[in-house]
Amino acid sequence: IQRSRKALLKNCYATVSQTSPREKDTLNALVYRVNSATDTVENGPLKDVRVAVKDNICTAGIPTTCSSRILETFKPPYDATVVKLLREAGAPIVGKANCDEFGMGSLNLWSIHGPALNPSQYDKSPGSEVELRSAGGSSGGSAAAVAAGLCDAALGTDTGGSVRLPASYCGVVGLKPSYGVLSRWGVVSYADSLDCVGILGKSVGHVQRVFQTLNKFDDKDPTAVHPDARKQAGFLCQERVNAWPGDATLSNLRVGVPQEYFPTELSTAILQPYRNVLRSLAKRGAQIIPVSLPSTHYALSAYYVIASAEASSNLARYDGIEFGLRVDPDNMNHVNQAGDIYAQTRTFGFGEEVQRRILLGTYALTADAFDNYFLQAQRVRRLVRADFDNVFSARNVLSSTSSAPECGVDILLHPSAIRTAPPLVHDAERDVYKLKGSKDDLDAYLQDVLTVPASLAGLPAMSVPAGVGEDKWPVGVSIVGQWGCDEAVLKVGEEIE
Numbered sequence: 001i002q003r004s005r006k007a008l009l010k011n012c013y014a015t016v017s018q019t020s021p022r023e024k025d026t027l028n029a030l031v032y033r034v035n036s037a038t039d040t041v042e043n044g045p046l047k048d049v050r051v052a053v054k055d056n057i058c059t060a061g062i063p064t065t066c067s068s069r070i071l072e073t074f075k076p077p078y079d080a081t082v083v084k085l086l087r088e089a090g091a092p093i094v095g096k097a098n099c100d101e102f103g104m105g106s107l108n109l110w111s112i113h114g115p116a117l118n119p120s121q122y123d124k125s126p127g128s129e130v131e132l133r134s135a136g137g138s139s140g141g142s143a144a145a146v147a148a149g150l151c152d153a154a155l156g157t158d159t160g161g162s163v164r165l166p167a168s169y170c171g172v173v174g175l176k177p178s179y180g181v182l183s184r185w186g187v188v189s190y191a192d193s194l195d196c197v198g199i200l201g202k203s204v205g206h207v208q209r210v211f212q213t214l215n216k217f218d219d220k221d222p223t224a225v226h227p228d229a230r231k232q233a234g235f236l237c238q239e240r241v242n243a244w245p246g247d248a249t250l251s252n253l254r255v256g257v258p259q260e261y262f263p264t265e266l267s268t269a270i271l272q273p274y275r276n277v278l279r280s281l282a283k284r285g286a287q288i289i290p291v292s293l294p295s296t297h298y299a300l301s302a303y304y305v306i307a308s309a310e311a312s313s314n315l316a317r318y319d320g321i322e323f324g325l326r327v328d329p330d331n332m333n334h335v336n337q338a339g340d341i342y343a344q345t346r347t348f349g350f351g352e353e354v355q356r357r358i359l360l361g362t363y364a365l366t367a368d369a370f371d372n373y374f375l376q377a378q379r380v381r382r383l384v385r386a387d388f389d390n391v392f393s394a395r396n397v398l399s400s401t402s403s404a405p406e407c408g409v410d411i412l413l414h415p416s417a418i419r420t421a422p423p424l425v426h427d428a429e430r431d432v433y434k435l436k437g438s439k440d441d442l443d444a445y446l447q448d449v450l451t452v453p454a455s456l457a458g459l460p461a462m463s464v465p466a467g468v469g470e471d472k473w474p475v476g477v478s479i480v481g482q483w484g485c486d487e488a489v490l491k492v493g494e495e496i497e
């Protein structure tokens with residue numbers, strides 16, 4: 001433990017270095033390719049939808065590394081329920097998609113496979129100096145694979161924005177469904193109370209088809225929401241959807257513009273595409289209504305406390321004893337042997353960001369800090385939920401206290417991210433890619449500021465491409481609905497697309 005991490009790397013394991021994506025001449029989107037579609041039903045309804053699966057979702061006999069050294073050799077003996085459903089529907093699985101380690105990150109930089117690159121401008125300038133930009137994270141490989149045409153749709157996971165953010169940066173569609181609607185069985189946990197399986201696709205239609213295939217109650221997932229609640233929510237939302245049939249007739253659609261979603265950090269390049277979407281909806285009769293969600297300002301801090309606390313508990317299972325990587329100390333003796341294995345395995349096996357989250361989360365859960373951090377964050381989470389319930393026209397069927405306001409809105413519309421895809425630079429000293437011009441790692445945390453509120457409240461949210469910013473890189477707008485109104489969110493997405 002006294003030895004530096006570098007020495008450990010040398011002694012214990014062959015180093016898997018971050019290969020430069022230029023050297024590999026690839027986007028580094030898929031980290032494992034599947035050649036034959038074994039175990040996939042022929043002629044199923046999704047036979048024409050090639051799907052990539054994020055590398056933190058279990059695939060039988062196929063590596064599932066979570067982009068972590070600690071699971072580098074892990075081949076699950078089973079498929080996650082969502083993968084099983086895809087196979088049963090005949091979807092060809094093309095491979096495993098790069099991501100941040102255990103889903104922790106916003107730029108896909110924290111990965112043993114190296115960064116996933118944004119293809120939006122990548123292919124378009126052959127021979128010329130191509131600007132390296134992040135595909136976003138943590139489901140960066142899934143978004144880049146869809147954008148580059150390596151697949152038609154991809155599974156990601158979204159704990160605080162990891163599907164919507166890369167979708168926005170790469171110019172594809174990304175849906176985080178309502179919490180508890182898609183099965184998490186076989187999905188490697190990051191923060192259970194927030195984790196959702198999400199879907200990326202080249203069109204809303206692709207996302208919708210995959211969503212409808214996966215939207216099944218699974219009794220193996222203890223957090224799956226009961227079919228009665230789904231039915232109830234579906235009914236309430238269907239009433240609203242029927243009121244705005246689409247095309248030229250959006251006159252009954254009430255679109256909320258949350259005033260707090262335009263922070264000072266929001267780049268002005270984002271605003272024009274966002275306004276264009278609002279204008280086109282208004283032209284077709286939709287009512288645009290300013291609304292206020294006052295607890296938004298506290299959401300990001302609360303998110304990072306809750307997510308880290310849950311991560312510190314979840315990741316305790318990687319102890320070098322039960323499963324995963326094991327690093328034996330050099331001089332094994334009887335004194336404190338298990339502790340040494342545990343410490344060395346985790347020191348070597350977890351990357352820098354994951355270690356940071358474990359420490360942060362462990363601290364937030366200690367007796368001294370619990371009241372000031374963890375409890376406060378839970379209170380903020382309740383306020384964020386209440387804010388949403390106060391503006392939506394549909395009641396939240398999961399809350400006994402929620403009653404819909406008289407003149408509520410059907411959906412909220414806001415920019416998905418505060419900027420277009422961030423440029424990357426190579427830090428030669430540490431041989432890692434970093435955010436260009438960034439002074440500290442907090443800049444990466446800030447990327448999630450607009451996506452975490454819907455995660456804390458468990459609401460369906462989808463990023464849809466809305467053109468490009470001044471720098472010609474993609475911009476996304478996000479549609480957020482009441483819990484269980486996923487179909488309504490998809491429907492509005494179709495109108496915007």
Ligand code: GLN
Pocket residue numbers: 103104105106137138157158159160161162163190307448
């Ligand atoms: N960037 C956020 C985090 O690191 C969100 C990640 C995610 O949604 N998986 O926690």
